[in-house]
Every structure is written in C-alpha cells, then in structure tokens.
C-alpha cells in the first residue's frame with residue numbers, strides 16, 4: 567500500500583482547522599495568500615461556481631509550492647436576495663449585514679476541493695439555508711459586544727456553534743457546511759485516497 571500523501575489545508579479559517587482536528591484528520595495548515603477580491607471582480611457565474619473557483623485557487627496556490635502533498639481548498643459565500651455578501655470589514659458593517667439578514671432566509675454556499683501536483687482531483691459544493699429571526703436592537707448590540715472578537719472572521723457575522731445560534735429559527739443543511747467545510751463529503755474523498763482508513 568503506497569504511503570498516503572501529506573495533507574495540507576490551504577486556509578486561515580480557525581473553524582476549518584477545528585473541524586479537521588476534531589475529526590482526527592492528520593493535516594498541516596498553510597495560508598494561500600490568494601487575492602480573493604481580485605478573483606471576484608467581474609465574475610459572472612453562479613455562486614457555486616465562484617466558491618469552487620476560489621477554493622481551487624487557494625489550493626492550487628499552496629500545491630504549486632508543495633506538489634507532492636494533497637491540498638484542501640475551501641471557500642464560503644453568503645447569498646441573500648440575489649446578493650453575495652463578503653465577511654464584514656468591521657462591527658458596524660457586521661451590524662448592517664445582520665439587520666439585512668434578519669427576518670430572511672439566506673444561503674451559505676460552501677465549496678471544498680482537493681488538489682495535487684497543481685491539478686484538481688476532487689471538488690464538492692454544498693449549500694445550507696438559514697432562517698434568521700427578527701431581533702431587537704438591544705439584542706443586536708449585546709450580541710455584537712459579546713462576539714466582537716470572533717464574528718469578523720465569519721462570512722455571516724455569526725458562529726452557529728456559539729451565541730450565533732440565538733439568531734436563528736431554522737437551519738436546513740449540514741452543520742459542518744455552515745461552519746465552512748462540507749466535512750462528511752471531504753472525509754469520504756480522503757478515505758478513497760487512502761489518507762483515512764476505509
């Protein structure tokens with residue numbers, strides 16, 4: 567049985583690292599340094615295609631430096647009312663995002679891929695749909711104060727596994743996909759490639 571390749575996560579995401587570590591997946595993490603904003607400019611395809619493109623770009627950037635490794639790329643977009651939202655730049659923008667999302671159902675489009683030798687060997691996209699309740703301004707201010715250090719890293723300005731759960735009335739889709747990685751599909755792909763035991 568040939569030795570399994572080194573596994574590298576091309577991501578800064580604390581949530582993605584925590585999910586892989588929690589699932590006892592042996593991996594290293596390396597940021598990709600990809601300019602996501604530049605890749606988003608002028609992109610005209612559907613959100614799933616954009617998320618896959620960004621995930622692949624991140625993984626290929628790391629794979630070009632580590633061609634023998636198996637590199638995981640991930641990306642997540644939030645879509646609401648036909649508009650794609652980026653991670654909030656600051657707390658006022660997080661407040662604006664949350665006020666816009668309240669009372670609506672938004673979609674999280676989460677892509678993951680595997681790249682080796684610079685070439686994509688597997689890609690997968692999953693969506694989740696989250697229904698956010700209408701909340702008071704007092705609640706919002708208390709939530710932002712409590713989560714100030716955490717939510718600017720999250721595309722929806724919430725952590726579902728934390729106080730963000732208080733924002734929602736319903737979540738449809740895979741929990742891991744919400745947190746930023748379609749973990750169960752990825753684990754299956756890793757088993758198929760001998761990285762994890764079948």
Ligand SMILES: Nc1nc2c(ncn2[C@@H]2O[C@H](COP(=O)(O)OP(=O)(O)OP(=O)(O)O)[C@@H](O)[C@H]2O)c(=O)[nH]1
Pocket residue numbers: 576577578579580581582597598624640641642643653719720721722724725726727730744745746747
């Ligand atoms: N902890 C947590 N993180 C979330 C949640 N929803 C979205 N995220 C994170 O929001 C981020 C989406 O932004 P991306 O651009 O895909 O990834 P990133 O954090 O910039 O990291 P890179 O892969 O280095 O680009 C990811 O880190 C997700 O893990 C959640 O409910 N909980």
